Amino acid sequence: MKIAAISRIRCLPPGVVSLAGVFSLTLIADSRSAYADPVSELASFSIFDKVDLAQLAKSDVKTAHGPPMKNSRFLAVQSCYVAPGSPAQQKEALSQWNPTKYRELKVFLHSDLPSNPKPANFEKLKNAPDNASVRSFVAATQKLSPELQISKEEAKRFSSASAGGGGGVIPPAVVAFWTDVLTARTKSFVSGGMAAQPPYDHAGPSIRASDEVNGLLREQGKIRQQFSGLLGATGIGRGGGSLPADLYWELLDANDHGVVTLGASYSRGGTAGTYQTADVLYYASGGYYVALTLHQLWPVTVDGKPSTLVWRGDMISSSELGSLHGVERLGSESVMMKNITKAVTLFRREGR
Amino acid sequence: MKVFALRSVVLVLAALVFATSPAFSEDNNGSFWPLSGEFSAEATYVGEGSAERGGKRVSDFDEIDSDILLVLTPRTKFGVLRLGAEWQRYSFGFPDQTALPNTLQSFSTMIGLDMQLSDSIIVRAEGQPGLYDSGLGHLDWDDFNLPFFVGGTYIFSPSVQLILGVSVDVERKYPVIPAAGLRWKIGPQWLLNAVLPTPRLEYEMNRYLSLYVGATMKEASYRVDEDFGNSHGISRLNNAIMTYSEVRTGAGFDWKISPIVTFTGEVGYQPYRDFDFYRAEVRYHQDGGAPYGTISLHGAF
Numbered sequence: 001m002k003i004a005a006i007s008r009i010r011c012l013p014p015g016v017v018s019l020a021g022v023f024s025l026t027l028i029a030d031s032r033s034a035y036a037d038p039v040s041e042l043a044s045f046s047i048f049d050k051v052d053l054a055q056l057a058k059s060d061v062k063t064a065h066g067p068p069m070k071n072s073r074f075l076a077v078q079s080c081y082v083a084p085g086s087p088a089q090q091k092e093a094l095s096q097w098n099p100t101k102y103r104e105l106k107v108f109l110h111s112d113l114p115s116n117p118k119p120a121n122f123e124k125l126k127n128a129p130d131n132a133s134v135r136s137f138v139a140a141t142q143k144l145s146p147e148l149q150i151s152k153e154e155a156k157r158f159s160s161a162s163a164g165g166g167g168g169v170i171p172p173a174v175v176a177f178w179t180d181v182l183t184a185r186t187k188s189f190v191s192g193g194m195a196a197q198p199p200y201d202h203a204g205p206s207i208r209a210s211d212e213v214n215g216l217l218r219e220q221g222k223i224r225q226q227f228s229g230l231l232g233a234t235g236i237g238r239g240g241g242s243l244p245a246d247l248y249w250e251l252l253d254a255n256d257h258g259v260v261t262l263g264a265s266y267s268r269g270g271t272a273g274t275y276q277t278a279d280v281l282y283y284a285s286g287g288y289y290v291a292l293t294l295h296q297l298w299p300v301t302v303d304g305k306p307s308t309l310v311w312r313g314d315m316i317s318s319s320e321l322g323s324l325h326g327v328e329r330l331g332s333e334s335v336m337m338k339n340i341t342k343a344v345t346l347f348r349r350e351g352r
Numbered sequence: 353m354k355v356f357a358l359r360s361v362v363l364v365l366a367a368l369v370f371a372t373s374p375a376f377s378e379d380n381n382g383s384f385w386p387l388s389g390e391f392s393a394e395a396t397y398v399g400e401g402s403a404e405r406g407g408k409r410v411s412d413f414d415e416i417d418s419d420i421l422l423v424l425t426p427r428t429k430f431g432v433l434r435l436g437a438e439w440q441r442y443s444f445g446f447p448d449q450t451a452l453p454n455t456l457q458s459f460s461t462m463i464g465l466d467m468q469l470s471d472s473i474i475v476r477a478e479g480q481p482g483l484y485d486s487g488l489g490h491l492d493w494d495d496f497n498l499p500f501f502v503g504g505t506y507i508f509s510p511s512v513q514l515i516l517g518v519s520v521d522v523e524r525k526y527p528v529i530p531a532a533g534l535r536w537k538i539g540p541q542w543l544l545n546a547v548l549p550t551p552r553l554e555y556e557m558n559r560y561l562s563l564y565v566g567a568t569m570k571e572a573s574y575r576v577d578e579d580f581g582n583s584h585g586i587s588r589l590n591n592a593i594m595t596y597s598e599v600r601t602g603a604g605f606d607w608k609i610s611p612i613v614t615f616t617g618e619v620g621y622q623p624y625r626d627f628d629f630y631r632a633e634v635r636y637h638q639d640g641g642a643p644y645g646t647i648s649l650h651g652a653f
Contacts, residue, residue, distance in 0.1 A: 063471055068427045136540050147559065255510075256540040323611075325388045325652040326425035326432045327466040330474050335510045337471035 038298035038309050045222040046311055047078045053309065057082035057302040061344040063337040066315070069219040073212070073289070073322040075329075076220060076315040077336050083308045083348060087275045087297035090308045091267055093347070094277065094295065095246070102346050106253035108134065113247035113262075117186045121249075122179040125260075128251055130169045137251075137258025140286065141174045146203035149286050154181050155202040178260055178285070182249055185262055185283050190247070193235025194282050200289065209282050209290040212317035213237040216292060223313055227294055230276045234266045236292065243268065254287025255320065261285070273299040288318040314340055389424040389436070394648035396600075398622055401642030403452075409639060410450050416443045423462055434464035434478055440572075442596065451584040452627050452636060453486035456574045456596055460484070475504045476517075484523075486576045494591060495575050497523050503531075511537040515547050523573040525595045525630040554606075562606045571597040581632075588632045599624040600644055612653045618646040 043049045047064045056062060066076030083090050099107040108131075109124050128134045140148055144158055158177055168175075188196040194210035201207070214237040217224040224231070233243040245264040252259055261284040267277040277295040281288070296311040314336070324332055398415035423436030442456040460482025467475050479500035485492075503517025515533035533547035543554040545566075552566030573595045581589030602620015609615050625638040 065468070132540060256537070326390065326434070327474060327476065328652075330432055330466055330468050331505065331507065331513075334468055334471050334474060334507050338507060339510075341471055 045226040063341050065333040073317045079312045087308045091275045109251040115190050119179045125175045128169050133253040133258040149200040150202045151198035193239045195239050210237045212290045216315045230268050236280045259285050259287045291316045390652045392421040392650035394419040396646040398644040399642040402640035403636040404639035405636045414445045431465050431467035436462040451586050453576050455487045458484040472507050477502045484574045523593050560608045565603045568600040592629045592632045595628045597626040612651040616648045
């Protein structure tokens with residue numbers, strides 16, 4: 001976990017920016033005042049305009065759908081909760097979280113990646129579990145399904161890979177193909193961020209993950225502003241960025257279909273113990289174009305104990321979401337909220 | 353770092369009790385907000401069947417149904433509004449002097465709201481105020497009715513949803529009808545959509561074509577003309593309310609011909625049909641089923 005702790009005020013609520021001079025004097029007088037009111041800061045950029053900290057500390061995670069967005073492919077959910085311990089501890093716990101431990105989260109494989117990945121870093125693919133999702137993933141690859149999210153160039157490389165055969169849940173030829181795709185995409189992310197990612201244009205209109213994530217952020221202006229300092233230093237939606245990323249890949253389930261995905265995580269400390277994190281799934285072989293999770297962590301005191309107020313924003317772009325309307329979309333939002341609640345609950349349980 | 357990002361895309365086609373069946377369009381990058389909606393245009397032909405009342409048999413009559421629906425579904429702070437209109441017409445080929453109307457027709461508006469009560473519960477409340485009669489010849493305020501329903505979907509998981517609801521129509525023989533349903537995505541290609549009024553078992557051949565077997569259940573109340581009884585030899589049927597019910601069972605396909613238009617074809621058998629002037633105690637029940645065929649264009653935008 002690489003943390004660049006930056007002791008500058010980065011996440012001021014918009015309304016306080018104009019009072020920066022007064023604010024800094026207050027900081028000198030009482031360091032707690034810089035974020036003495038994290039609830040107000042939370043209200044300034046999130047959907048949670050009224051949060052009772054004491055009540056939240058005693059309750060489960062609070063989840064709500066984000067504001068409606070013009071692009072029908074986009075969906076966002078926000079959540080907040082109070083966790084015991086400091087933001088630094090929470091951030092560390094987040095970094096240690098292993099979703100593969102929980103079957104219900106349907107993450108089959110997870111592996112960290114170095115900044116210069118080799119094919120050996122994707123060897124775990126050979127050990128994929130035998131289930132319907134993985135078989136669906138294999139079948140889609142072998143027939144080069146139009147639903148595969150790859151570029152035309154990558155699709156060309158597939159034809160030679162598909163000539164092979166062999167046993168195993170994922171045949172060697174399929175492993176080799178995806179190893180090639182994932183290695184190349186990781187390298188391009190390291191060198192040029194999301195902007196360098198090849199488009200998804202194998203069997204449809206060209207979609208760029210960087211455009212999608214920028215669109216998601218553009219439609220949530222307050223969140224983009226809140227996280228502008230962090231995001232500006234990353235490869236999320238842009239070039240390489242100055243902040244080092246923790247890279248990983250996963251094999252997971254998306255709507256009953258296996259999907260390989262590439263992710264990058266960033267985090268950065270703010271003044272007096274606050275933290276922000278950003279986790280982007282910048283490539284997926286299907287199911288969604290891009291997914292972004294942001295965290296804002298504030299130190300708070302609840303019942304005399306050091307705790308952390310956590311805001312989490314999940315946003316996703318998916319072609320399948322574009323096909324949903326009315327109550328179907330409400331249903332999808334509900335399921336997304338439910339899944340996030342489940343994941344957060346498991347995470348919090350682990351921390352106790 | 354293993355920050356648990358959104359690990360699985362979470363799509364559920366939540367169905368509500370008595371909901372219409374919007375098509376699944378694709379990837380319209382346009383604005384779902386604020387103008388989105390559903391539309392449907394459907395025609396059904398039911399072959400020659402029979403009905404019977406107290407030994408009097410009505411034989412060899414056919415039926416043509418037409419249904420046109422448009423609902424706008426703008427998103428608001430409170431949920432998804434449902435504002436629209438529907439025209440529905442049943443046309444029967446009864447022999448002369450049959451004490452049944454040749455036409456049953458409704459022209460109604462739709463006013464409803466889908467609300468997200470929690471991350472597990474979505475509720476729909478919808479009314480369909482309109483004129484429910486036996487043709488446009490004698491429109492009267494007596495023809496006005498306001499059937500409505502309230503239903504809720506409990507999202508147990510992305511694969512399983514439970515549906516409960518109640519339909520209310522004060523003019524119907526049974527004014528309050530509760531209903532329950534289940535939507536279960538059995539596997540990547542199989543879906544059990546056991547939700548009224550169109551319970552189905554669906555198999556997705558590919559992203560454009562699905563096959564299904566299932567049923568369609570319809571029940572509504574209509575008021576006949578003021579002189580209907582006099583002209584058909586049963587005076588107590590003047591201005592009477594009739595509840596019409598039918599059940600169809602069949603197999604069909606959904607073919608997505610464009611991102612917002614789906615074509616559906618269905619054939620099957622109609623095993624149940626009932627014409628019930630329940631207040632006047634005149635009831636014709638099915639005496640012989642009939643084959644039917646349905647085509648429709650429907651979708652969502």
